Amino acid sequence: MKTKKGFKIILYSISIILLLILIIIGYLYYNYRTRSGVDTEKYPYTVEYIAPDKALLNKDFNVCDENFLVQYYNSQRARYSKGKNGLRNFIISHYKNKNYTDSGYLNIRFIINCKGEAGRYVIHENSLNLEPKEFNKDLVNQLFNLTTQLKKWNPNYTYEAFRDSYMYLSYRIENGEITEILP
Amino acid sequence: MERLQKYCLSLFCLLIIFSCEKDYSKLSSEERYKLAEKVFKEGPYFYQGSPETMSRIERAIKIDSTYCDAVRELSVPYLKRGIPHLWKKNMDKAVICNPEIWQPYRGYNYLWFYRDYKKAIADFNASDTLTPNFIDAPQGHSVDYWRGIAYLGLNDYKNSIFFFNKYINKEIEESGEDWVEFTAFLYRGIAYYESNNFDEALNNFNKLMYYSKQTADGKYYKALILHKQNKREKALIYLNEAITDFNEGYFNDRPYVETLRQIYIQDLEQLKEEIMSNN
Numbered sequence: 001m002k003t004k005k006g007f008k009i010i011l012y013s014i015s016i017i018l019l020l021i022l023i024i025i026g027y028l029y030y031n032y033r034t035r036s037g038v039d040t041e042k043y044p045y046t047v048e049y050i051a052p053d054k055a056l057l058n059k060d061f062n063v064c065d066e067n068f069l070v071q072y073y074n075s076q077r078a079r080y081s082k083g084k085n086g087l088r089n090f091i092i093s094h095y096k097n098k099n100y101t102d103s104g105y106l107n108i109r110f111i112i113n114c115k116g117e118a119g120r121y122v123i124h125e126n127s128l129n130l131e132p133k134e135f136n137k138d139l140v141n142q143l144f145n146l147t148t149q150l151k152k153w154n155p156n157y158t159y160e161a162f163r164d165s166y167m168y169l170s171y172r173i174e175n176g177e178i179t180e181i182l183p
Numbered sequence: 184m185e186r187l188q189k190y191c192l193s194l195f196c197l198l199i200i201f202s203c204e205k206d207y208s209k210l211s212s213e214e215r216y217k218l219a220e221k222v223f224k225e226g227p228y229f230y231q232g233s234p235e236t237m238s239r240i241e242r243a244i245k246i247d248s249t250y251c252d253a254v255r256e257l258s259v260p261y262l263k264r265g266i267p268h269l270w271k272k273n274m275d276k277a278v279i280c281n282p283e284i285w286q287p288y289r290g291y292n293y294l295w296f297y298r299d300y301k302k303a304i305a306d307f308n309a310s311d312t313l314t315p316n317f318i319d320a321p322q323g324h325s326v327d328y329w330r331g332i333a334y335l336g337l338n339d340y341k342n343s344i345f346f347f348n349k350y351i352n353k354e355i356e357e358s359g360e361d362w363v364e365f366t367a368f369l370y371r372g373i374a375y376y377e378s379n380n381f382d383e384a385l386n387n388f389n390k391l392m393y394y395s396k397q398t399a400d401g402k403y404y405k406a407l408i409l410h411k412q413n414k415r416e417k418a419l420i421y422l423n424e425a426i427t428d429f430n431e432g433y434f435n436d437r438p439y440v441e442t443l444r445q446i447y448i449q450d451l452e453q454l455k456e457e458i459m460s461n462n
Binding site: 037038039040042043044045046047048071073083084085105107109124126128129130131132166168169170172179180182183 | 230232233234235237238239241242260261263264265266267268269270271296297298299438439440441445447449450
């Protein structure tokens with residue numbers, strides 16, 4: 001009888017301790033997710049994050065530090081090795097308007113790694129009113145191929161080291177003609 | 184056993200209380216605004232666009248949706264990182280929230296980040312109606328200065344010069360010529376240069392060089408005009424100075440995006456070749 005009672009006390013004690021541990025974990029989790037306020041459903045990553053598994057031309061591309069990617073404009077900015085002039089000249093001289101009628105912004109975002117290589121591309125297609133739209137596939141393929149031919153970049157230099165950085169090229173297109181290349 | 188049930192029930196209630204969302208509707212509008220501002224401005228620093236920063240901004244907006252600074256801030260990382268549709272979605276909300284402040288600012292964004300000169304001008308014009316007794320100055324410059332640049336982007340030289348005149352004359356009247364943003368002289372000079380009014384263009388480039396001794400842009404354009412006027416020796420002097428200034432970093436550019444009519448060392452070298460070949 002005594003043994004049974006003792007067993008019950010131990011069981012209750014363990015239950016209480018477990019419950020308290022669960023409460024503490026729950027409270028800490030609540031603090032971490034809610035009070036510290038990170039909405040991980042809406043913002044699981046930084047807004048510029050490019051998921052490697054969904055990106056284009058990521059297979060043989062490596063970044064130097066997956067946990068520290070800066071922006072192209074940080075500190076000593078990342079640039080195309082032949083400058084903006086060289087970049088523009090290359091794109092404009094190779095691009096052919098094959099009677100496209102599209103207008104809008106074709107933005108190609110990618111990463112320049114610390115060695116100055118480009119990869120992990122993602123494409124955004126928007127109208128001139130900045131609303132999502134689909135461009136002529138041939139136009140998209142052509143500009144994507146040209147963009148990926150921009151091979152040699154000067155990587156970003158921040159905190160006394162070359163860094164991986166996010167970069168983008170925005171093509172403003174009016175009736176199939178490139179009218180601006182930004183940034 | 185009975186006690187244990189009571190403890191469990193109490194703890195369960197505590198958990199419910201902790202996990203409930205705060206009800207901000209009981210606060211006065213002033214209290215909500217102050218709290219939203221506190222949440223928005225305080226707290227540990229995280230990178231722009233990080234989950235922590237974006238969530239904090241969202242939390243401030245949730246407390247007070249009329250705290251428009253936070254509404255606008257949500258758009259910024261998308262602007263700088265080349266994600267247009269998400270910038271627009273958030274920026275438009277800021278304009279609805281407070282058009283007096285954020286409509287001219289949206290115009291500034293259209294001007295530089297999207298090179299949509301017509302939309303930029305429409306937003307700058309709207310600010311004239313929204314604040315009829317006040318000339319707005321998004322990002323530190325008058326909307327007249329920005330309109331001068333936007334019309335130059337459209338190659339509408341007449342309107343470009345009109346708005347640069349308006350901006351420059353107002354600055355001179357209120358504070359003195361040395362208070363004029365010197366790129367206004369550069370861009371007004373370019374507007375005259377591209378409309379083949381070389382005399383007025385030179386007046387502006389000279390003014391620019393007076394206030395900014397080292398300016399690759401001013402000297403480059405002056406060299407261009409002198410070259411067109413067959414003044415080879417003088418053109419070369421200015422061009423060589425322009426190259427020196429350029430190499431020392433004294434040229435017109437912008438953070439984040441290329442500026443309008445940005446010059447590059449290749450432009451200067453090409454002009455030098457042209458001048459030299461006309462020997």
